[in-house]
Amino acid sequence: MTYAASQYQKQSGSYLSSREMEVMAFRHVNSLLTQAKDHEKKVAALAANLKLWSILSLSVERVDCPLPSVLRDDILKVGSWSMRYSNAAFNAPKDLQPLVDVNNDMIEGLSANTKPPVLTTTSSAYAGTTGQSSLELVG
16 A cells, blocks of 8 residues: 555545544435436445445444443344345345334434433333333334
8 A cells, every 4th residue: 555545545534533434424325316217227236335334233232332332232123124125135135224214213213412311210201111212112
C-alpha cells in the first residue's frame, strides 16, 4: 500500500460517528436495492445487504457491545430475517421493498438524536417485563 493510501485509510471515517457511518451504509445499500433492475444489480445489492447485516450482527454479538441486551436481541432477530430474505431473493422473483423498509427503519432509529429515557420501576410502562424482547412485547 502506498503512503498516501495508508494515510487516507487511517483518516477515513474519522469525521463521522459510528452511528453516522452506519446510517451511510444503510443508505448506500438501500440505494443499491432500489436501483437493482436487472439480475446482476440485484445480486450485487443483495450481497451488500447480506454483508451489512452480517457485520452488524457480529458486532452486537460481541461481549463488549455496549447496547442493552433487549436491543441486541432485537437487532439480531431483524438481521436474521433480513439475511434469510436476502438469501431467498437471490434467485427468486422477490420484491426487495421489504428489505428497503427494514433498512429505512434502522436509518430512522440510528438518526434519532434523543437519548432513551431512564426508566424506573414506577414510571416504566413495561414494569415486570425485564428480559423480554421489545418485539415480544409488541406482539
